[in-house]
Amino acid sequence: MPGVLRSLFALFLLLWVTLPAALGAENLSVCVFRAVDLSSSPENNQYREILTGQLNVELKGAGYRVLPPEVWDPIRERLGYGDLDLLAGEQALTVAEEARAQVALVGYYRVENRNVVLEIKCYDVQARAFVAGVLRTGRLSLSMYNLIAGAVQELLPQIRLIGQPPAFPQPAQAERITLLSPNEGAEILLAGAQPVGAIENGSLVLPPIPFPLGSAITVEKRLAGYHPSRESLLIREPVQAFKLRPLRRQARWATELNWTYGQVLGFGVAQRYYLKPDITFVAAEHYFYLQHNFAGGLPVYHHDLRALFGAYVFTGPDSVLRLSLSTGAGFILSYFSIPDQGAFTDFYLNLINVSLELNFPRFLVYVRPEGRYALGIGPNLLGRGWLNVANGPSPITLGVAWKW
Amino acid sequence: MVKKAFLLPAALLLLGSCGFFTASLFPGYLAQAELGFDLSDQIDVLLAGRSNPLRAELAVLRNSAGANFACVLVVVDYTPDRALFVLTPDGRLLQRGEAELNWLHLTAADGSFVIGQAAYDPATFLSLTSVPMLLDDTWKPAVSDGTNNFVFDTSWSTVLNYYQYDSSWITRTFLTTTLGSTSYELSGVFKDPDAAGAEVILVLRTSGGYGESAVVVRTPQAGYSGPTPTLCTPVVDCYPRTIISAEELDTRRTYYTRKGIAAVSYDGLVTLYDFSGNKISSLSLGQRKELRLGFDLEGTHFYCFNLDDRRLYKGKTGW
Numbered sequence: 034m035p036g037v038l039r040s041l042f043a044l045f046l047l048l049w050v051t052l053p054a055a056l057g058a059e060n061l062s063v064c065v066f067r068a069v070d071l072s073s074s075p076e077n078n079q080y081r082e083i084l085t086g087q088l089n090v091e092l093k094g095a096g097y098r099v100l101p102p103e104v105w106d107p108i109r110e111r112l113g114y115g116d117l118d119l120l121a122g123e124q125a126l127t128v129a130e131e132a133r134a135q136v137a138l139v140g141y142y143r144v145e146n147r148n149v150v151l152e153i154k155c156y157d158v159q160a161r162a163f164v165a166g167v168l169r170t171g172r173l174s175l176s177m178y179n180l181i182a183g184a185v186q187e188l189l190p191q192i193r194l195i196g197q198p199p200a201f202p203q204p205a206q207a208e209r210i211t212l213l214s215p216n217e218g219a220e221i222l223l224a225g226a227q228p229v230g231a232i233e234n235g236s237l238v239l240p241p242i243p244f245p246l247g248s249a250i251t252v253e254k255r256l257a258g259y260h261p262s263r264e265s266l267l268i269r270e271p272v273q274a275f276k277l278r279p280l281r282r283q284a285r286w287a288t289e290l291n292w293t294y295g296q297v298l299g300f301g302v303a304q305r306y307y308l309k310p311d312i313t314f315v316a317a318e319h320y321f322y323l324q325h326n327f328a329g330g331l332p333v334y335h336h337d338l339r340a341l342f343g344a345y346v347f348t349g350p351d352s353v354l355r356l357s358l359s360t361g362a363g364f365i366l367s368y369f370s371i372p373d374q375g376a377f378t379d380f381y382l383n384l385i386n387v388s389l390e391l392n393f394p395r396f397l398v399y400v401r402p403e404g405r406y407a408l409g410i411g412p413n414l415l416g417r418g419w420l421n422v423a424n425g426p427s428p429i430t431l432g433v434a435w436k437w
Numbered sequence: 438m439v440k441k442a443f444l445l446p447a448a449l450l451l452l453g454s455c456g457f458f459t460a461s462l463f464p465g466y467l468a469q470a471e472l473g474f475d476l477s478d479q480i481d482v483l484l485a486g487r488s489n490p491l492r493a494e495l496a497v498l499r500n501s502a503g504a505n506f507a508c509v510l511v512v513v514d515y516t517p518d519r520a521l522f523v524l525t526p527d528g529r530l531l532q533r534g535e536a537e538l539n540w541l542h543l544t545a546a547d548g549s550f551v552i553g554q555a556a557y558d559p560a561t562f563l564s565l566t567s568v569p570m571l572l573d574d575t576w577k578p579a580v581s582d583g584t585n586n587f588v589f590d591t592s593w594s595t596v597l598n599y600y601q602y603d604s605s606w607i608t609r610t611f612l613t614t615t616l617g618s619t620s621y622e623l624s625g626v627f628k629d630p631d632a633a634g635a636e637v638i639l640v641l642r643t644s645g646g647y648g649e650s651a652v653v654v655r656t657p658q659a660g661y662s663g664p665t666p667t668l669c670t671p672v673v674d675c676y677p678r679t680i681i682s683a684e685e686l687d688t689r690r691t692y693y694t695r696k697g698i699a700a701v702s703y704d705g706l707v708t709l710y711d712f713s714g715n716k717i718s719s720l721s722l723g724q725r726k727e728l729r730l731g732f733d734l735e736g737t738h739f740y741c742f743n744l745d746d747r748r749l750y751k752g753k754t755g756w
Contacts (some may be wrong), residue, residue: 328754329755371472414746423462
């Protein structure tokens with residue numbers, strides 16, 4: 034039995050500690066000031082008590098401690114305020130503050146031609162702030178009670194917030210998102226999957242999807258003949274327009290002009306064909322250059338021809354910085370200015386080229402260290418071995434390519 | 438605006454001076470060649486279908502008229518077969534094939550030029566009678582003072598040992614003198630007949646006090662003849678010398694020219710040093726490892742031969 038008593042005591046203690054906090058409203062005292070009749074004739078004065086009484090009943094029913102007029106009326110009189118003065122709010126707050134109330138309610142009504150206009154305003158005393166108000170109109174009949182009850186019920190949720198920590202604001206949402214693009218007809222997909230329309234006359238208004246402000250959405254753009262592209266848009270404003278990046282046209286060909294350190298007195302031309310647009314390619318190159326010592330000797334002429342297969346790695350066609358690897362084979366045909374020397378051919382394997390590119394919509398600029406291995410077969414000048422600039426590095430090519 | 442106009446030529450000059458425009462995948466000497474000869478057919482005949490290894494040596498000699506000519510000796514290893522190719526001063530390529538041919542080369546006291554034990558007329562380049570020197574001496578460096586012939590035999594020693602032959606190569610006298618305080622290997626001998634008093638230039642290798650370096654000493658040729666050499670000793674310290682001590686230096690391939698000392702590095706770069714050891718210029722040989730090289734005494738021309746492509750070039754050094 035002592036065990037049962039201890040359990041009951043513990044349960045009581047738990048309820049005693051937690052219930053007031055759960056109810057919350059019981060801690061709030063409310064000054065419900067007398068309603069003011071603003072009607073032009075005095076016969077509607079009876080509704081003052083009805084309205085005030087109804088407010089008291091509803092608030093008590095909701096768990097608030099309604100201060101009786103005996104508490105606040107002397108204060109009002111001492112301060113010299115009439116009931117009408119309290120409607121201004123400031124005076125009502127002063128009286129309620131002295132009466133140690135947390136909430137102050139004032140109200141008025143006006144009856145004309147049996148139509149009633151009713152307003153109730155609620156103030157947070159501690160914050161000295163207007164919290165909420167409700168304005169109702171109706172016919173002067175028995176439904177007047179429903180009118181008052183409805184107004185109080187509308188106010189109650191706002192009153193309950195008084196004294197509680199401010200709630201987090203609900204996230205604001207986007208209302209109108211407009212996408213601007215120079216790619217007319219480009220299909221737009223959200224998250225790469227959900228089509229939401231196409232660019233028409235340079236823009237597309239997204240359907241009303243409640244994106245929270247501060248969130249990012251990913252749109253994918255697709256247009257025939259162009260590389261699909263995704264970009265992420267951060268929504269900051271309810272109404273916002275985004276300028277989408279232009280799509281990159283798919284290139285099938287690229288014509289190159291290049292220059293190689295190690296083959297200084299000359300230049301090369303090359304033609305690329307993209308097997309997969311802007312991703313994999315085959316290329317044919319021809320580089321012509323002179324070898325001259327500028328010390329009284331006669332130049333040697335070299336024609337460097339090669340075929341390459343290459344592919345881009347890591348980044349896509351719309352990236353500004355791209356890396357490509359290529360490999361292939363070629364030969365350098367050489368002949369002298371001095372007579373009777375014949376021609377020489379140095380065959381080589383172009384084992385690996387690593388090309389770092391700056392990629393623009395219509396052209397690209399690249400730097401390309403090259404790993405070439407001479408085979409030393411047939412009448413040749415280089416012998417067998419890696420091709421290096423004499424007493425220097427491996428050849429490095431700088432080039433520009435026009436994509437089409 | 439005027440200042441900017443000067444910038445471009447200045448930049449080009451700067452690039453030119455650092456070899457930017459001459460940088461090439463191909464050996465630099467190709468663009469300096471005046472003559473080129475393909476010896477493939479002759480060497481194929483010499484090989485006669487055998488797969489024996491080939492060796493080659495190149496020497497640049499000078500006749501009494503002051504004309505330079507290059508001699509390329511090709512040897513089929515493990516056989517007595519060898520061929521001498523002579524690039525004459527007038528640009529003709531001649532072939533000789535005596536069995537007495539060997540590495541030794543000099544313009545001898547009697548005016549002929551000698552390769553191994555074979556002697557040739559320096560005007561007609563026709564073969565003369567064989568030289569009766571000891572067979573052991575035919576792979577050693579040699580020089581003449583116009584009266585006697587000297588064959589050197591110094592390998593990692595502090596003394597300079599050599600044999601003095603008379604002009605008919607019959608009398609052989611051993612002579613010695615102190616070379617230096619550390620050991621040297623004699624890798625080459627040059628003669629400059631026009632230098633004051635005529636000079637014999639010793640090219641020495643050392644790994645001692647100067648590290649791995651080449652020491653080029655210019656000595657008076659009058660001091661070599663016996664019975665007692667009159668050279669000041671130690672020779673290395675007594676006479677003008679140039680010390681070349683560069684990284685990757687192939688000290689065996691160091692050449693005297695009147696322009697300076699041409700030294701070849703293992704990575705195929707010929708650098709010309711003045712007689713104080715300062716770099717003056719360079720010439721790229723490319724990646725051919727077995728390139729044989731020689732310079733005329735004036736330093737204006739080079740000769741190179743390679744067994745890979747079997748081509749002999751004569752070109753301007755540009756120095």
